Amino acid sequence: MDAQRLKDNFAQVAQHGDAVALFFYSDLFLRNPRLRDMFPVGMSTQRDRLLSALGRIVSQVDDLHNLVPFVQQLGRDHRKFGVEALHYPEVGASLVTTLRYFSGSSWTEELARDWTDAYNLVSKVMLDAAQQDSSVNPSWxxxxxxxxxxxxxxxxxxxxxxxxxxxxxxxxxxxxxxxxxxxxxxxxxxxxxxxxxxxxxxxxxxxxxxxxxxxxxxxxxxxxxxxxSAPVGTMTFDERSGRDVLLIGGSTGLAPLKAILDQIGALPSPPRVHLFFGARYVDGLYDLDDLQKRAAGAPWLTVIPAVSDHDPGAVAEHGTLPDVIGRFGMWQNHDAYVCGSPGMTDATVDRLLNLGLSHDRIRIDKYADA
Amino acid sequence: MTSPEIHAQRITPAELQAVNFQRAPLGRRGFDEDQVRAFLGQVEQELVRVLNEKADLENEVGRLRERIAGAGPDAAAIQPEDAHIQAVRILSNAQQTADQYVADAQRYSREIAEEARRGRDEILADARSRATLVLEEAHRQASYAAEQIAPSSEPMSGDERRELEREIAYLRTFSDVYRTHLRSYLEALLRNVEEWETSERESLSGTRAALPRMD
CATH class of the missing domain: 2.40.30.10 (Translation factors)
Incomplete structure (x- = not known):
């Protein structure tokens, strides 16, 4: 398999953008009409995902160390859609047809072989991971x-x-x-x-x-x-670090931090925890009562609510989360966990880095906007 | 790609979708962001269409060349492959139409929701400022009444005292009435909001029992 040849060919095909994925799915559904039912009515998001996953796989086709975990997760993720082993060859056939169609005159027998080999490899890794997962977890x-x-x-x-x-x-x-x-x-x-x-x-x-x-x-x-679906995500609590903890959640980004708070509360000697909970308006601090109740019963926990879009008076700090965190001083010796919208997490991580916290002590969960 | 760049290579639909412009510096006027986005969306769709057509044509040319090269007795008949490509094209068009409908419906629903949210914020802001006004007015009148009594160190005649007490009583009532008005105004507003929500919920999923609260 010639990795560079694959990359060059994919770059050429990918110039057609959305049309590639559109062709692929139409071809797939015409050959296997029953597969249509596994997808939503609107397919634009689906097509974007297909192209970006393909792009990622092709760009790392010679970097298996990074590629394999991604493909394994892809295999596990597909279980919940009801994807089974027999679907993989059908997808492979449509993929090669699509690539051939958009390659035009530059399509060769070698390319056909390269793509088939690459697809078989990727689908085997996906299937193995799905198989392994099925001995532990249901599909959903x-x-x-x-x-x-x-x-x-x-x-x-x-x-x-x-x-x-x-x-x-x-x-x-x-x-x-x-x-x-x-x-x-x-x-x-x-x-x-x-x-x-x-x-x-x-x-x-x-x-x-x-x-x-x-x-x-x-x-x-x-x-x-x-x-x-089966749980995923890497913003998990590092119990062994022994450092104090900074939890920063924007709106419903609070959710995973509350789970971590539960975990910390069950430790024999919890570290000191500062939880910053931010919203645009006071009524966005939808879970403040519970947090304050927890703080009242836990001397190791400090809860600091923040409101950005108007002056909340005595109820909360006034400002965006990064600003309020900056006002509250020194966090170099903390582990930080940040969850919220892309805008909120990016700005907060920037501020934490400015405040001297190193990247490996910040764990992030970025929510999608839609 | 995060910022518009000039490059020798052709621009792709994906780049159009991912393009992100820097905000204009403070004090400089910029274009309406939504308009720019909507236009970019149109350009992207158009580009996809054109590229699609181009790929179709290239394929067509390739197939015709092959046919001429191997021109046999059945060269004029429609090849099964051609028929499949045509079917793919038809299905793709149908899917694009469906996607367009879904996107339009979502945009419409977003616009309505945003409008409703603005409406809600305005109603709340209006209610808050009315509440402030009413309270200030009642407070001002009451303080005025109090001032009328306090500074007069001279002994008052019975008539004067009765007059002032009457005035205080009047103002107390006045303030009570104001509060009652205010309360019923706010409650009416709340009822309004709840009615909207109920009717919307009913239209969404039919009538159902109220929800138990989570502790």
């Missing part, structure tokens, strides 16, 4: 809503009970699918450490015009069922 969990609370007109906290044990690390997230929006999985963080009763909390902010979050916030009812 069914979970029933046991409580649902609107904290604001556009923000809800709800609790689910999965149909079998759901093991995860505090700080991780899982993808959710609601029956009203089939095939549209959205990732949310678990907002508590695993409990003996197996219930899990999620915090959801409604995104205007988003397809899934309005359903989760406004239409979900106690008794409804949703699907839950």
């Amino acid at each position: 969990w069914n979970a029933q809503i046991v409580a649902h609370e609107r904290r604001r007109f556009d923000l809800a906290v709800f609790r689910v009970l999965p149909d079998r044990p759901f093991a995860y690390q505090p700080g991780q997230s899982a993808s959710l699918e609601v029956p009203a929006r089939m095939r549209m999985w959205r990732s949310y963080s678990m907002a508590n450490a695993p409990r003996p009763d197996n219930t899990v909390d999620f915090h959801v902010q409604l995104i205007d015009g988003g397809p899934v979050s309005p359903v989760l916030v406004r239409s979900l009812r106690v008794g409804d069922w949703i699907k839950l």
Whole structure:
């Protein structure tokens, strides 16, 4: 397999952008009509994902050390879509057809062989990872809503009970699918450490015009069922560092930090923890009551709410999270955990680096905007 | 890619989608961001269409060349491969139409939601400022009444005292009435908001039982 030849060919094909993925899926569905049902009606996001995953795989095709973990995760992720071993050759055939079509006259037998070899390799790694995962995890969990609370007109906290044990690390997230929006999985963080009763909390902010979050916030009812994917994510708590802890959450970015807070609270001697919870308006501090209750019972915990878009008076600090954190002094000897929107996390990490915290002590979970 | 660059290579749809412009420096006027984005979206779609057409044509040329090169008795018949490519093209067009509908519906829903959010903020701000005004007015009147009594160290006649007490009583009532008005105004507002929410919820999923609260 000639890695450079693959890269050059893909660069040429990728110039056609969205058309490539459009052709690929049309070809796939025409050959295998039953596969269409595994995808949502609108396919634009799906096509973007396909192209970016392909781009990443091709760019790292000669860097297996970094590529393999990514492809393994891809294989595990696809279990929840109902993808099975027999689908892989069908996808491979459409992929090669697509590449040949867009390569035009520059397509050669060698390229065909290279692509087939590369695809077989990638699909084997995906399948192996999926297989391995299936001995530990189901393809998805069914979970029933046991409580649902609107904290604001556009923000809800709800609790689910999965149909079998759901093991995860505090700080991780899982993808959710609601029956009203089939095939549209959205990732949310678990907002508590695993409990003996197996219930899990999620915090959801409604995104205007988003397809899934309005359903989760406004239409979900106690008794409804949703699907839950296997947990993923690396913003987990480092118990061995021994350093004090800085938790920074913007809006529902608070969720994974609360799970970490649970974990810290269960330690025999918890480190000192500063939790900064930010929102644009005071009514966005949707979970402040609970946090303050926790702080009152935990001498190691300090909770600092911050409001950016108006002066909240005595209720909270006035300013963006990076500004407020900067005002509160010295964090060089802390481990920081940052979760929120891309804008919030980027600005906060910049500020932390400016304040002298090193990169390896900052763990980040960036929420998607839509 | 995060910033517009000039490059020798052709610009791709993906680059158009990912392009990010720096904000204009403070005090400098810039274009409306939404308009720029919408336009870029149009350009991207157009570029995808043109590139699609180009790839189709290149393929067409390739196939025609092959056909001429190997011109046999059945060269004029439609090849199965051609039919498949045509089907792919038709399905792709249908998918693009569906995507366009979904995108339009989402944009429409976002615009409505944003408008409603603005409306809510305005109503709340208006209610807050009214509340402040009403309270200030009541407070001012009450202080005025108090001042009327306090500085007069001279002994008052019974008539004067009764007059002032009447005035205080009047103002107290006045303030109470103001508070009541204010309260009912705010409650009406809240009821309004709740009615909207209920009717919207019903339209979303039919009537259902109220939710238990989470502790």
